[in-house]
Amino acid sequence: MSPYVTMPLVFEGVPEAEMQGRADAFLARMRKRRTVRDFSDRPVPRELIETAVRVAGTAPSGANQQPWSFVCISDAQRKKLIREGAEEEERAFYAGRAGEEWLDALAHLGTDDQKPFLETAPWLIAIFAQRWGHDAEGNRIKHYYVPESVGIATGFLIAALHDAGLATLTHTPAPMNFLNELCGRPDNEKALILLVVGYPKEGCLVPAIGKKPLEEIATFL
Numbered sequence: 001m002s003p004y005v006t007m008p009l010v011f012e013g014v015p016e017a018e019m020q021g022r023a024d025a026f027l028a029r030m031r032k033r034r035t036v037r038d039f040s041d042r043p044v045p046r047e048l049i050e051t052a053v054r055v056a057g058t059a060p061s062g063a064n065q066q067p068w069s070f071v072c073i074s075d076a077q078r079k080k081l082i083r084e085g086a087e088e089e090e091r092a093f094y095a096g097r098a099g100e101e102w103l104d105a106l107a108h109l110g111t112d113d114q115k116p117f118l119e120t121a122p123w124l125i126a127i128f129a130q131r132w133g134h135d136a137e138g139n140r141i142k143h144y145y146v147p148e149s150v151g152i153a154t155g156f157l158i159a160a161l162h163d164a165g166l167a168t169l170t171h172t173p174a175p176m177n178f179l180n181e182l183c184g185r186p187d188n189e190k191a192l193i194l195l196v197v198g199y200p201k202e203g204c205l206v207p208a209i210g211k212k213p214l215e216e217i218a219t220f221l
């Protein structure tokens with residue numbers, strides 16, 4: 001067991017008079033995020049991706065185990081293979097594996113089994129959850145709250161990319177086992193999300209959908 005060692009907290013407070021303005025500005029910025037499915041091939045510098053992944057890496061996690069791996073792919077050949085793997089799964093999904101109820105729920109998004117953006121977009125970030133880890137001697141160690149931790153880190157990542165001026169698509173071709181081999185990840189890792197990153201294509205359209213109001217999503221007791 002590791003010892004409990006402390007250090008002073010570095011807490012950068014915000015003057016009270018500025019707090020609501022900062023919160024409102026962040027809300028306005030986040031309200032402009034939309035999932036994009038029509039990407040341009042305009043390149044994105046690797047450094048921007050690295051910075052966003054660093055932001056993801058600051059996320060809280062169960063027992064600080066940081067049970068995530070972010071595989072950042074810009075190589076055209078690998079993107080092509082990922083597209084082929086995803087479209088194979090998606091063909092089966094849309095041809096019946098999903099079931100009528102799921103396909104009905106997706107109908108308003110206009111999605112289908114064609115995923116050209118997996119090749120067009122400059123970056124794919126395959127996000128893996130480490131179901132278990134290894135200690136310094138290579139012994140298997142249990143990880144706690146893995147999906148919760150990886151979900152939070154992914155939220156940080158999406159927000160960081162959006163804030164940097166990039167568009168994303170949270171893609172989940174199911175099942176995603178094919179990504180382990182294509183990304184060279186070990187068996188203890190499970191692909192959770194394939195994040196597509198880049199710029200929207202000129203004239204890109206998105207589904208006309210809205211978000212639930214505060215009254216519907218929050219209760220104050």
Ligand SMILES: Cc1cc2nc3c(=O)[nH]c(=O)nc-3n(C[C@H](O)[C@H](O)[C@H](O)COP(=O)(O)O)c2cc1C
Pocket residue numbers: 033034035036037109111169170171172173209
């Ligand atoms: C866990 C998760 C999985 C998703 N999987 C897909 C997907 O496989 N394909 C897709 O086109 N969109 C996918 N989406 C995107 C959602 O459809 C999208 O977030 C939702 O319609 C709301 O739109 P917005 O992101 O523009 O607010 C996924 C989103 C989440 C959070």
